Amino acid sequence: MGAASLPRKVLVANRGEIAVRVIRACQDLGVTAVAVHSEADTDALHVALADEAVAIGPAPARSSYLDVGRIVDAARTAGCDAVHPGYGFLSENAALPRALAEAGIAFVGPPAEVIEQVGDKVAARGAAKAAAVPVVPGSDRLDTAEEALGFATDVGFPVLLKAAAGGGGRGIRRVDEPDELATAFAEASREAEAAFGDGGVFVEKCIIDAxxxxxxxxxxxxxxxxxxxxxxxxxxxxxxxxxxxxxxxxxxxxxxxxxxxxxxxxxxxxxxxxxxxxxxxxxxxxxxxxxxxxxxxxxxxxxxxxxxxxxxxxxxxxxxxxxxxxxxxxxxxxxxxxxxxxxxxxxxxxxxxxxxxxxxxxxxxxxxxxxxxxxxxxxxxxxxxxxxxxxxxxxxxxxxxxxxxxxxxxxxxxxxxxxxxxxxxxxxxxxxxxxxxxxxxxxxxxxxxxxx
Amino acid sequence: MAEHIVHAPFPGVFYRRPDPESPPFVNESDTVASGSVVGLIEVMKMFQEIRSEADGTVTEFLVENEAAVDAGQPLMRLT
CATH class of the missing domain: 3.30.470.20 (ATP-grasp fold, B domain)
Structure with missing residues (x-):
């Protein structure tokens, strides 16, 4: 895009209340709003309120709202110069801004590299530290219960033992007292090995009543x-x-x-x-x-x-x-x-x-x-x-x-x-x-x- | 042998595998026991296991993997 100006026509790559919300913002600005919809949403409110609508595929989200190719095609076909992803679906998938950039269409959101950086837990934590923003005190991967006890004593009990290979809340156990740590560490490591094929464990401070x-x-x-x-x-x-x-x-x-x-x-x-x-x-x-x-x-x-x-x-x-x-x-x-x-x-x-x-x-x-x-x-x-x-x-x-x-x-x-x-x-x-x-x-x- | 049909208890998307990298829960001509998991249905982002209510052999799948299904829709046939 050349000189700074509002988008002229925006593809709203979402559904439900957030699609309606974005359509309203477009219309308040005098920007044309184009809805997308799966076969399950043909009669949805966001389609009725948009200035135009494009069908993007079958009901399952993987074949419609989550399909980067179909979203980019819909934007191109409708002549949009920007795509608003809403939340969920493709909103934090760097593949969408990349594909849009190739098509010469603006993405309403951060650059692809920023999405990737903040979406990576380790990189985001690193950026926070670099910006002098406090992070939850956590150890590196630890091999022995003695190391874990040393770290836990430094940050104070209770602590959480977390599987290094875990995620989504799996493989987490809370330890309240120093004398429970050795047993808990052995169990956590064994469980991590069984669940993730990696017995690595790290310790994190547990914030009570956070x-x-x-x-x-x-x-x-x-x-x-x-x-x-x-x-x-x-x-x-x-x-x-x-x-x-x-x-x-x-x-x-x-x-x-x-x-x-x-x-x-x-x-x-x-x-x-x-x-x-x-x-x-x-x-x-x-x-x-x-x-x-x-x-x-x-x-x-x-x-x-x-x-x-x-x-x-x-x-x-x-x-x-x-x-x-x-x-x-x-x-x-x-x-x-x-x-x-x-x-x-x-x-x-x-x-x-x-x-x-x-x-x-x-x-x-x-x-x-x-x-x-x-x-x-x-x-x-x-x-x-x-x-x-x-x-x-x-x-x-x-x-x-x-x-x-x-x-x-x-x-x-x-x-x-x-x-x-x-x-x-x-x-x-x-x-x-x-x-x-x-x-x-x-x-x-x-x-x-x-x-x- | 009596025929048994496994139905979708609620609407959603039917999956034959626990995740895309894993093999299917069951294939045609597999024997299943009552109570065993034969698929998943995703309803509003929640995954629920679908279990067979009878012992039998899978003779036919009546919907494709990742198909949208309605409540009560037949999913597979067992004999």
Whole structure:
């Protein structure tokens, strides 16, 4: 592309609520939005709202939304000059920006090399260290229980023993006391050998009652990087976030500032471009914080940041992709009030959150002061079994957290979902839960609440 | 011998293998025991094992690997 300017026509390479969200941003900017859809989504809302639509293949995502070739072909055929990947699917797959670059089409997201660097756990940790951003203290691969004990004693118990070849939460065991370590080390090593064919183990400090706090950043193509404050995302089940809010309740002002500065340093270090999120664990006992990972995409929960800052993050993504500079300097970004998001998923909390696809015989969405809902559905449309279970994001804003909570209670009472099971009843319980109302919760709290 | 059909208990995508690099759970003419895993169905990113409810020999697959299936759709025939 030559001179900096907005894209003229954008292929929205996603579905559901995020496709609708991106289409809206395009249309607000006067940019033509082209939807894509699989055979299962021919009648989907995002297709109805887009200016044009392209069919990209059969229902299974591998043959449609996850197929780089089909997405690039669709963009070329429709005459698009940019592709917005949304979240999930191809959003953090460097093959898409590479293929698009060859086709002379812009990718709305970071450069391929940056996606690869932050997507590699070791490289991302290295970049964090180089940017003086704290990481969770962890050892190299260790061969003996004595070495493990030495490291654990230095960082303090409890610690986690992790399989060097493990991943996705597998091969992790917690050790609370020094005298348990030798046995645990032998067991962990044996299990790692059996499960991964590699008995290598390393030790990591275990952060007790850790909170998950993440920082939204924006970076333009000219080296400007700003942060838009934090989101508290500790209410999770099996690492899936259910409720997110901004600002994080109870966070000291100094820590908030440090988190923002750390996120900006890391983004600068890796040459980030676009919208991104830097995730941290926060220790509520010491207010220490540790880098976890960078999400190189727009996130599901971006709306709470938009509600408290007034910045349209998806519009900014499109402007950045066109080479335009950030419209705001850090000191021009201000925060107002409190926003909370509740993820309404087609899952049955009474049946272990088992997926519940099917036809929505009624979807009545809340509205009124301080309420925003992003959804890819409406009454009468079907939720296909092939993709994620997100039906709608109910977001509320209040001039303070108390008003946001009151509006949350009202909005969730207005919401009606019939035809499929949903997480709506669980959210109605969460807004009445003392730990949530008081802001005294961490990443283990929700699972305990669900078990109790 | 009585014929037995394995049905999809819910809609989703049917897989014959635990992962792309592994061999199929069962092939035609394999003997299966009641309760053994004969496939996976992915529904909303969750993978659920599909088990045979009878002893028998697989005579025919009624859907392809990675096919979209509806709730109640026949997946394979056993005798």
């Amino acid at each position: 909170r998950h706090v993440e920082v939204q950043i924006l970076a333009d193509a000219h080296g400007a990087v700003v942060h838009l404050g934090e989101r508290e995302c500790s209410l999770q089940r099996r690492r899936q976030k259910l409720v997110e809010e901004s600002p994080a309740p109870g966070l000291p002002a100094g820590l908030r500032k440090e988190l923002g500065a750390a996120a900006v340093r890391l983004a600068t270090e890796v040459g980030y471009r676009g919208a991104g999120t830097v995730e941290f664990l926060v220790d509520p006992h010491t207010w220490s914080f540790y880098f976890i990972e960078v999400n190189a995409r727009i996130q599901v929960e971006h709306g709470v940041t938009e509600l408290v800052t007034g910045v349209d993050l998806v519009v900014e993504q499109l402007r950045i992709a066109g080479g335009l500079p950030l419209p705001l300097a850090q000191d021009e970004i201000s925060w107002s009030g409190a926003a909370i998001e509740f993820r309404i998923n087609a899952e049955d909390p009474e049946r272990g959150f088992f997926p519940s696809p099917g036809r929505l015989t009624l979807l009545r969405l809340p509205a009124g002061p301080g309420v925003r809902v992003d959804t890819g559905f409406e009454t009468g449309r079907s939720i296909p079994p092939y993709y994620d279970s997100l039906i709608a994001k109910v977001m509320v804003w209040g001039s303070d957290r108390e008003q946001a909570l009151a509006r949350a209670r009202r909005a969730l009472a207005e919401l009606a979902v019939d035809g499929v099971a949903s997480t709506a009843p669980l959210h109605r319980r969460i807004v009445g839960w003392d730990a949530f109302r008081s802001g005294q919760f961490h990443t283990g709290s929700l699972e305990r609440f669900l078990a109790g």
